[in-house]
Amino acid sequence: MRNDKYHVIVVGGGLVGASLALALGRAGRRVALLEAREPDFAELEQGWDARVYAVSPANRRFLDGIGAWPDMGRVGTIATMDVRGDAGGRIAFSASDAGGDADALAWIVENRWLLAAIWRRLRDDGVEVLTGAPAAAMSTTPGEARLTLADGRELRAELLVGADGANSWVRGQLGLQASVKPYGQSGVVANFICERPHGDIARQWFTGDSVLAWLPMAGNRISMVWSTSDPQALLQLPPQALAARVAEAGGRQLGAFETITPAAAFPLRLIQPEAVVAERVALVGDAAHTVHPLAGQGVNLGFQDAAQLAALLTDAPDCGDWMLLRRHQRQRREAVAAMQMGCDGLYRLFHAKLPGLPWLRNTGLSLTNCLAPLKRQFARQAIG
Ligand SMILES: Cc1cc2nc3c(=O)[nH]c(=O)nc-3n(C[C@H](O)[C@H](O)[C@H](O)COP(=O)(O)OP(=O)(O)OC[C@H]3O[C@@H](n4cnc5c(N)ncnc54)[C@H](O)[C@@H]3O)c2cc1C
Known part of the structure; x- marks a missing residue:
């Protein structure tokens, strides 16, 4: 590897992209994090943030492990x-x-306390943070991914990760079709x-x-x-x-x-891209999936993308190896599909107007409450 080439470039410094970059930086990988604008945490103590997340125990362990669990x-x-x-x-x-x-x-x-806890560690843990110049173009070859910034800088990496949210620019550049259901x-x-x-x-x-x-x-x-x-x-x-x-x-x-x-x-939209990996590229977080928030699991799915991808890349000889990316896609597909189908199914069950359905869905809830194994399943699902 030439020394101007990163192991990983992450596009998007929201919760998912920043936590992935931090996990990889702490593991000694050469990482660049590109974010459209650097978040400002100067007034963190002032007021309250209306956007909150219910972080699961598995993701608390992930955030604790990278030193980013907030006060x-x-x-x-x-x-x-x-x-x-x-x-x-x-x-x-x-x-x-x-x-x-x-x-x-x-x-x-x-949201902003969680983001601050992650961002405050990035540079100390070796992540190169690039802000101010958005991405202008990207391309891949079998050997590397290339990214050109609006100010003319050219970056190269073994792997480029799109963590740039539900309207992902990276996903669009790849030409990946995504089913979007409002x-x-x-x-x-x-x-x-x-x-x-x-x-x-x-x-x-x-x-x-x-x-x-x-x-x-x-x-x-x-x-x-x-x-x-x-x-x-x-x-x-x-x-x-x-x-x-x-x-x-x-x-x-x-x-x-x-x-x-x-x-x-x-x-609220259900977004399902046809794939979350392509040659030298992977998508994580809202770029890879969104769910109905009725189970509060949107960001939890994203953190699990970051945790599992970081674990795969920590010792990888080539972070963009196609077999590795396929493994990442396989690992995440089941958990993401189960959560999307579960939330979508509950949404439909409680919004359908068929006669008798209100009785059925309410009886179902109360029955589950009385049946210990089913209730255990509910609780385990919530814990993640
Ligand atoms: C108002 C609001 C309330 C919400 N409440 C909840 C909730 O209660 N529970 C829940 O689970 N989820 C909630 N969500 C959804 C949740 O915020 C997302 O699931 C989560 O933030 C996804 O994180 P992410 O890092 O994948 O994407 P994002 O948070 O969208 O981050 C993407 C980042 O990429 C950057 N970016 C985008 N394009 C580029 C580019 N071309 N170049 C460089 N950087 C780029 C953006 O600036 C942004 O920082 C809420 C969302 C909103 C908007």
Whole structure:
């Protein structure tokens, strides 16, 4: 290898790309991370981030392992999930139902704290961070991948990784077709202070035409993710009215709410590319897949892409070896397809209007709640 050639160039410094670059940098690989704009963490302590993630125990271990688990002071814990159907169905499960040694189903972490925890380590761990000049062109040969930046710089690597989000530029350059299915819904997110303690319980309601989730944050705060076909109805509400609407939608289980972040919305789509590897290129994170957020697993799938690809590349003699890339694709295909089908199936089950279906889906939930092996399966799925 000539010394101007990287082992890996990662395009996109979101959570998935940055964590992959960090894992590879710590393993001694020569890595460049290209990000359109360097994130600014100067005002990290100010306010709260409405975009939060439920990070699974497996991904907490991955982030701990690369020294990027954020300060515990701002991290919430999901000890129990309490899920209700639209006609009396209910299932509740805790980490102990999974039968392992996990003491939480997931941890709730704000987007920018997680991103800051990763980015603050990048340069110290040997990652070359390139910001300010977007990618302008890419090409591959059987021996290497080449990337040209808008400022004229030419980079070469054994492997180029596209971690550049749902509208991936890298995926487009490869000419890979992706099936994109809009759900006709948006996820509306906002944070609230609640009157009563949340008890580390994540609460979720399938209402028939929307899915509402309250995720327990640190202190007496919750983060809402409301998947709805009418996001404007929530976005246009002044803070007090929004708080009242959200508290009411959950039957005021946690008393009155006070809004602490304005509501924001993001479109929900199921994205499935025809492949996630090509000659000298791999896709990870939202570039490789998106899912409905009703199980909160979008970013967890992405972190697992990063963890498993990093493990494959740590000692690889050639990071872009085709057999290795095929192995990566095989390893991830089943987990990603299972999560996409599971979330899509639940979405359809709870949005279909067929007669008798509300009874069936609610009875199914409540039955699962009573059957220990099925419930264990639910809990294990949540832990990841
Ligand atoms: C408002 C909002 C709320 C969300 N809430 C949740 C939630 O509650 N739970 C959940 O699991 N998921 C949620 N998601 C989805 C979640 O954010 C994504 O699944 C996750 O961020 C994917 O990470 P990623 O690193 O793959 O992609 P991204 O976070 O999209 O990062 C891609 C990065 O690539 C950079 N980039 C793009 N193009 C280029 C280029 N050509 N050159 C260089 N850099 C480039 C971008 O600047 C960006 O930093 C939410 C999304 C939004 C928008």
